[in-house]
Amino acid sequence: MGRLTGGDPSLLRRINATVVLRALRSATDALTLTELVRGTGLSRPTVEGIMEGLQVAGLAAECADAPGELRRQGRPARRYRFCAEAGHLLGIEIGPHRVSAVLSDLAGARLDRAERPISEQAGAEERLELAAANALELVSSCAVARSTLRAVGVGTPGIVRADGSMRLSTALPGWTGLPLGERLRRTFRCPVLVENDANAAVVAERWQGVASGCTDVVMVLAGLSPGAGSLIGGRLHRGFGGAAGEIGALHLLGREAFPERLLSTTGEPLHPLDEAAVAEVFALARSGDERAEQAVERFIHRLVHDVAALVLALDPELVVVGGWAAGLDGLLDPLRTELERYCLRPPRVALSALGEDAVAVGALRLALDLVEEQLFVVEST
Amino acid sequence: MGRLTGGDPSLLRRINATVVLRALRSATDALTLTELVRGTGLSRPTVEGIMEGLQVAGLAAECADAPGELRRQGRPARRYRFCAEAGHLLGIEIGPHRVSAVLSDLAGARLDRAERPISEQAGAEERLELAAANALELVSSCAVARSTLRAVGVGTPGIVRADGSMRLSTALPGWTGLPLGERLRRTFRCPVLVENDANAAVVAERWQGVASGCTDVVMVLAGLSPGAGSLIGGRLHRGFGGAAGEIGALHLLGREAFPERLLSTTGEPLHPLDEAAVAEVFALARSGDERAEQAVERFIHRLVHDVAALVLALDPELVVVGGWAAGLDGLLDPLRTELERYCLRPPRVALSALGEDAVAVGALRLALDLVEEQLFVVEST
Incomplete structure (x- = not known):
């Protein structure tokens, strides 16, 4: 039979x-x-x-x-x-300046995305509510019934516990201790997975980005809260306490300053510190502005320091640079040159292909993994 | 039946x-x-x-x-x-200043050890011959028949290929490109496993040292050729190209100098740079010698930099400090204090329990793993 x-x-x-x-x-x-x-x-x-x-x-x-x-x-x-339309999935990013969401069907095909800006100073409740409202509006605007949500993935900066609560987050006010997974499960009434933002981003780059087919990848997410996510043998490396890749303190080791000062051309910290502002500094530098050239040099020096430390520790096949550094193509050549100097076996270096979507798309992929495990479970005998 | x-x-x-x-x-x-x-x-x-x-x-x-x-x-x-005595195993260290070997029976019980000093400048042939001669004399002195050797493990600085040849070694003259495994297989007429020295050391600390029962461990091997070995989920993390933990260049990132300069109390590089010389500087510092205090401070600053970079990247449960830094108990408290400052989730920190034996004992354990796989193989069905 x-x-x-x-x-x-x-x-x-x-x-x-x-x-x-x-x-x-x-x-x-x-x-x-x-x-x-x-x-x-x-x-x-x-x-x-x-x-x-x-x-x-x-x-x-x-x-x-x-x-x-x-x-x-x-x-x-x-x-x-x-019937890919029999169920839907959400991937959500909750970051320092914005919340965003992507919606897909059961086959992982994207229906649409939505994002909203938020202040760095916003409290945890405001941020959580905006993230949920943004995602639910996306679901409505796609004419999808909320009851068809099978799973939600969330990417956010910080150390996440296995139960989806935030062990520590220095980037978002009030975030530490928040039972993020539990709160969002009540909103969405389906399983909610919470993952560190850089971890979600490296999963996204492997799924739909520049790390396709690679099993050993380090992704550096530049930004207000710099972090890194790593795949080792194709699997996320979270570390013993979920803190792997939390490299925010690396620049202190190298006696460097924070990115908003590194990239300043005025003596005042660069504000807001977002992709557009950073791109402007890079454009100024290309046009020969001396202060911008110095700012870019300081920034690259710091990025090289962070990336080299990760590469020396892990020896990945590929380094992906994302966050608001993505799209800044002036970055790659100096980074490659410096890695050749410092690393016994320099890895390939690439810019994120998913850019600002990487975290939400990776969170979506993790939600999809969960649903596929449930749909396609075959117990080992 | x-x-x-x-x-x-x-x-x-x-x-x-x-x-x-x-x-x-x-x-x-x-x-x-x-x-x-x-x-x-x-x-x-x-x-x-x-x-x-x-x-x-x-x-x-x-x-x-x-x-x-x-x-x-x-x-x-x-x-x-x-019959544990039916077969024997050798663990060999080939380092910059010495070669050493430990001999055990099939149950891993140690019979004896032997070591010989060698010049940092010695060529590859001289180093290889001394390592083989030292090990064979150990076998003879224990009245063990050479024909009972079942496997030999070797730990040495550098990047090792899967076939046991040296992809790159900056610490030992002429070592890069040497078919080390093949050469020693001809000498010992049994399987020879070659492993990076820091990787062997972390395996040893888990087997018989301070990392017993730990699955996520970073071991920093201080010395002429600083390196690190990591266990992730109980398994050696070698990296995509075998270069994981090759942190020799990390101090350049932090704009620091080499250990022989850091630890100098005379303005001239410390020579020889071995456990005895380093211990003397630490003792001088404890007795209040100002130049020695400054030297120790510089050295700790650099060690903290290297260790913090590894810890931020990997988030281990335990950091073990070995090499000639082992036994220097003045090191641990400042290292812990600094890690608390830099790491979101600071790991436990311990000195190597095996000290200068760690590399050879780890190489022995890897040889024993190979033999046990052969003796106790049960195919999965």
Whole structure:
């Protein structure tokens, strides 16, 4: 009958349903029962039973005949497809200057994104409410029912506990101690995963960005709260206490100052410290402005220090530079030159392909991982 | 009959032999056939057959009756024990100032150690020959037959390729490119594993030192060629290109000088830069010598910089400080204080328990791992 004989019949049914669902999902087109039987090695009655169950669960649907398809003699072959629209996922970034969200279907295809600015000084409640409101408005504006949310991923600066609460966050006022996951679970009424922002960003770059196919990656997220996320052997390296890559203090070691001072061309700290302001300093430097040239040199010197320390410790295949440094293409050549000087085995260096979307997209990918584990779980026997 | 039914009969025999060997090895005392039958769940004829095979292979031996044991009626019960003396292992360190070796039996129990000094300027051939000669003399002096060597582990500074050749070593003249593993395999006529010295040292501290029971450890090996070895989730983290922890350049990032200058009390570089010389500077500082105090302060500042960079990148549970810094107990308190300042989640800090033996003992443990994999291999089914 099935792929397995004996054992727990409900487990067997679940494994068989998983096999069918995977086949449906990976197919580029709708499949007939005959194709499913052939592709899965299951019997026709088994596949028929599973397809009924998947249709009841809303995960598979029978297609109308493809347009122009000729009906042969007898009844036409029924065709089934995976219902990516049966569920939705949110990826949310909660940062120092803004909150943002991306919405996708069950296949991870993006429907839309939304963001709102927020003050660095805003309190935890205000920030949390704005993040939730921004995401819920995105869901409404896409005409998606809130009840179809299967999971929400959140990326935010700081050290996150396994239960989704914030162990420590120096970048956001009132954030330390916040039960962020629990609060958002109440809002969204589905599983909520909370991850450090740089960790989410490196996951995003591997999924849809410049780290595609790489297993050993360090991503440096420049910004008000500089941090790094690392993949080792394809898996997130969070560290023993979740603090891996919290390199905010590295510049103190190198006796350097904070980025808003490094990048200042006026003697006053650069404010606001965002991608546009930083890009302006870089443009000024390219046009020959001496103070801007010095500012860029100071900034690159610090970035090299941070990146080199990470590279020497971890020896990654690839370093991705993101945050508001992304898009600043004047950065890469000096960074490469300096890494060649300091590292016995210099890694490749690339700018983030996802730019300001990296954190939210990575949070979405982590939510999708959770849902896929649930949909496609096969217990090891 | 056996634990498995059907399948490859030679595989089945091997699995059963492994089960019996494990039982023998983990027992504190010799075991009777009846005890082995009870402990393994195998049949008596199966255990008898396996014991014959293990005796032929020299891995098990029948014991004489224990002294004072009374013979009951009938023939006495035969007792068997694991023959740890059936094979031997070497752990070798090849460093800038010395070569050393430790010898153990198949159970990892140490028989003896030996070391020889060598000049930092010695060429690769001279260093290799001295390392081999020192180890072979150790084997002879313990009255062990060279033919009983089952594996040799080697720890040495630099980046090691998977085939045991040196990809890069800046610390030892002529070392880069040397096919170290292959050369020593010809000498010892058994498998030779080559590992970075700091990686070997962290393995040693976990086996017999201060990192016992820890899974996330960074070990900093201070010395002429400072380096670090890391365990992540209990496994060595070698990095994408084998260069993880090659932090020799970190002090350049912090605009610091080399340790022989940092620790100088005369204006001239400290020479030789070994544990005794460094201990003398620390003792002078404790006695109130101002220049020595300044030297120690410079040295600690640099060590904190290196360690903090590693800790921020990796977030380990424990940092172990070894190399010639080991035993210098004045180091730990300032290191802890500084890490508390810089790290969001400061790790525990400890001095190496194995001191100058750490690299050779770690190399021995890696050789033992290899042999145990071979002796106790059970294929996953």
